Amino acid sequence: MEPLKSARKVDLQDSGSDLSEQIKAATQETHVRAENTDLMTSFQKGQITRTQYKVLLCSLYEIYTALEEALDRNSSHPAVAPIYFPQELDRTEALERDLEFFLGSQWRSKVIVPAATHRYAQRLREIGKVKPELLVAHAYTRYLGDLSGGQVLGKLAQKAMELEGKDGLAFFSFPGVSSANRFKQLYRSRMNSIELSEEQRREVLQEAVDAFNFNIQVFDDLQKMLSVTSESAEKPKGTSRSTPFPPPSSVQLTVGLCVGLLTVGIGLYNF
Numbered sequence: 361m362e363p364l365k366s367a368r369k370v371d372l373q374d375s376g377s378d379l380s381e382q383i384k385a386a387t388q389e390t391h392v393r394a395e396n397t398d399l400m401t402s403f404q405k406g407q408i409t410r411t412q413y414k415v416l417l418c419s420l421y422e423i424y425t426a427l428e429e430a431l432d433r434n435s436s437h438p439a440v441a442p443i444y445f446p447q448e449l450d451r452t453e454a455l456e457r458d459l460e461f462f463l464g465s466q467w468r469s470k471v472i473v474p475a476a477t478h479r480y481a482q483r484l485r486e487i488g489k490v491k492p493e494l495l496v497a498h499a500y501t502r503y504l505g506d507l508s509g510g511q512v513l514g515k516l517a518q519k520a521m522e523l524e525g526k527d528g529l530a531f532f533s534f535p536g537v538s539s540a541n542r543f544k545q546l547y548r549s550r551m552n553s554i555e556l557s558e559e560q561r562r563e564v565l566q567e568a569v570d571a572f573n574f575n576i577q578v579f580d581d582l583q584k585m586l587s588v589t590s591e592s593a594e595k596p597k598g599t600s601r602s603t604p605f606p607p608p609s610s611v612q613l614t615v616g617l618c619v620g621l622l623t624v625g626i627g628l629y630n631f
């Protein structure tokens with residue numbers, strides 16, 4: 361099956377003055393790129409493997425922990441309060457349940473994430489501290505995505521991994537949202553009510569493009585990790601568990617990346 365092509369057709373010039381329309385238009389091109397990453401293509405073809413899914417869950421866990429901590433910390437900030445919906449949207453607990461299902465009760469010691477995930481989470485923590493008005497860009501990118509294409513992806517994942525029932529799929533389920541479409545409308549109107557200067561609005565739009573790019577880099581890094589695993593499948597089993605990637609050293613970036621990939625590869629071999 362061919363990967364689904366984006367059905368979104370929005371021209372930035374016709375996007376009006378609403379933040380929700382402008383952000384959709386600004387991220388249209390990066391959305392298509394995100395859809396066409398290898399990892400998302402596997403999803404759309406119904407070919408996602410358990411290993412791919414498990415490493416994705418690990419990264420999502422780090423990302424949502426950082427996002428939701430930043431949102432909680434700024435819940436009364438004027439640019440965050442209108443789009444603060446922890447009951448309806450929070451994913452951290454759902455991801456914890458899914459990770460426990462796939463990795464067992466000791467899942468915390470098995471979480472493995474690539475450098476791109478650390479960079480994304482670091483950016484979320486940074487803007488949570490210094491520019492909370494940019495959080496709307498990240499919340500939009502993840503939550504509205506989860507409520508849109510994410511719903512189809514959940515069904516495809518269930519089928520591809522032959523999961524019975526809902527175990528392992530809590531991430532895709534939003535029990536506090538009865539209608540995803542109505543909720544998205546509410547969310548957009550709340551986004552549009554945020555007061556931003558022209559400069560801040562430009563920054564939010566740029567941050568949304570960056571948010572998509574962070575996701576693309578995470579997906580690409582995960583695929584790289586997985587390809588190292590399949591390459592190292594011939595090697596004897598070494599370390600039974602790897603720790604998350606250390607941040608790359610500025611001096612030994614290349615060597616560090618190779619060693620990091622190999623370490624994670626060995627860790628994943630036992631995942």
Ligand code: HEM
Nearest residue numbers: 364368384394395400403404500501502504505508509575
């Ligand atoms: C297999 C990959 C994906 C597919 C098939 C997909 C598909 C879709 C579809 C069909 C919509 C609804 C479009 C509309 O209502 O106009 C949508 C919306 C959205 N998607 Fe995706 N998507 C994918 C990946 C992603 C990723 C990786 C992200 C971000 C990390 C993302 C973020 C969004 C956002 C933010 C929206 C809301 C757009 C808006 O209404 O403003 N999507 N997606």
